[in-house]
Amino acid sequence: MRLALLTLALAAAAFAGAAFAADRYIVVQSTTSTQNSGLLDYLLPIFTAKTGIEVRVVAVGTGQAIKNAANGDGDVLLVHAKAAEEKFVAEGFGVKRFDLMYNDFVIVGPPADPAGVEGSTDVVAALQKIAETSAPFASRADDSGTHKAEMKLWKEAGIDPTAASGGWYRETGSGMGQTLNTGIGMGAYVLTDRATWVAFGNKGDYGIAVEGDARLFNQYGVILVNKDKLANVKADLGQAFVDWLISKEGQDAIAGFEVEGQQLFFPNAKGE
Amino acid sequence: MQDFGAAFWLAGELLVSGDETLAEIVVLSLKINAGAVALASAIGMPLGAILAVARFPGRQALVVLVNSLMGLPPVVVGLVVYLMLSNAGPLGVLQLLYTPTAMIVAQTVLVTPIVAALTRQVIEDMDAEYSEQLDSLAVGRLARIGTLLYDARASLVTAVLAGFGRSVAEVGAVIIVGGNINHVTRVMTTAIALETSKGNLALALALGFVLLTIAIVVNGAVGGLRLAMVRDAHA
């Protein structure tokens, strides 16, 4: 059976190829904004060059990242949903949560500005206007950090947008980039983190409509997953990464990351 | 659509320039697909042949099941394999999550029903032709399956190609179990998904063209092999 031998040989080759990985690596469960903006591609080589520790990033929504980490499928969690992060630590999955950096959310919209919110610095008022005029709004609706922040803002505005789901309120159930692609395609307003927006390559004729409200603050935290609870965690290597991120060197590196001349993340770790 | 033109040029540039990152992604894609298709063939072909030749109660139900599994949603397969390989799952000790091996496993689950179902059809037709002759030669059950698989080799290439087509185009399963980790588990389809989510539509499309080119090359090469087999084997 030459055919069988050939297939077996191919399988063996594939498996041999699969086993190339180095031992000194950690898995970071993180959010799409840190990857899509290019921040991690910028930071990680600096850290790896210094420590020899390879960092493998799984970039998903914050909700999924937290679940994956709670399953023990990550050593470090780097996300942006403070309440959920604190719960993660309180339940014993995380060792300790550190503030890492922040940026802010913005609402982007079409030049026609059907809700008349352009230039607004009051995000709650802007959301109310969008709801009143039934202007299309695309939501990620994926339990991500951005989605959680969006729902908090709607609550402050006293509106339950999900009642209009399928009408002017469009729940895409997908990641930031996909929601931007979809929202821009349908002329909808979208709440996005600034970093993803600035680095986004398919802006069309969209621009930032609402920004500068203190309530649009977007805090990122970093947590070492708890080895006592999840035995597979590479605690030493993970700790080294967390320590570096919140050290002066790491914080300076975050501040040094720019896209098109714009600083996208602002380090604010308090140190130890 | 200016994206198309731009994407076309970009694809050409990427291919000509021999971009290292792209080469890495392409090589990993081919390894994972080859591994998955090889495993799926090793499992699916005997399985399909047994379904074609053997007569046992529940056989028809099993045939329906295998045919239905061809339509398995990749995301569901990805999720199931993730839950198995996760550190919280039963196979977590193997430490395979977020590795190319995990991707091969998921792809194998996706491709095996395709290979098995197509093999069953091919072998059933061939058995109709060969059955009495093989009975007359007093060929045993196991040897009969081997004979049918070997003599159907030219037709089975099509089953393998169908499996390759499924695996090479699939993103839903591999992105969940592989994690789309740069330099580790990033393949053509997950890279395309990533660039799309970054809004880099031209680059995403260019990668799509590269993927298509690879598929054409593989299909062409295998198709040539098949022709040679047909020349050797058939009237």
Added chain:
Amino acid sequence: MLERPITRHGAVSALLPLVVEDLVFEAGGRRLIDGIDLTLEAGRRSVILGPNGSGKSLFLRLIHGLIPPTSGRIAWNGRPPGREVRLSQAMVFQQPVLLRRSVAANIDYALAAHGFDKAARRARTEQMLIEAGLEHLARQPARRLSGGEQQRLALARALAVEPDVLLLDEPTSSLDPHATLRIEMLIARAAQEGVRIVLVTHDIGQARRFADEVVFLHRGRIAEHAPAEVFFDEPGSEAARSFLAGELVL
């Protein structure tokens, strides 16, 4: 390896006599073989003759054990047809079923199925190719041969395994006279070497050339079973007389 009742070239075959008792085969509510009783002794060439649809092919398949009868008994020297018995038999079909491999590989395959070891297979394959006049085509894909060559290969494959009994189902019905002659010569030589021949045909001329005895089938029954000279000179049944006279036998 299986124990083979090797008696080739011997006077007595371990497989004979073939005794068939009250054999019935029904399909789709129709009785296609309708109570056949027959005994075939060793050392003769039997021709099963009859018009199309008389059940000749079915009868051959039944005694070879390829299909199970609806009722009745078949015994090769006391043994029912099955894998064991088939290891001492070979059958050539009307349309040869050749494997999608080379000419030589087709013969080698049959030998391997019958448990011949590698060296024996090589020698025997070469011998059979020469006997069948196919040695120059040994490496050719079997399915690319002409119709006559394909049937010669099927016959060579059948004889390669040294069967005691060779069953032939209209082996030359789709061949031209030249190809037919070469097939008949191969069959005749095998018969001379002691292979028990059972040939199904509707070709009267072929029956005359081959038969020591004739079994004439009509509508699933034996209309006549007689030595060849008796059958051809003084057929005892109406159906056989009509058939030999070239009339349409319904």
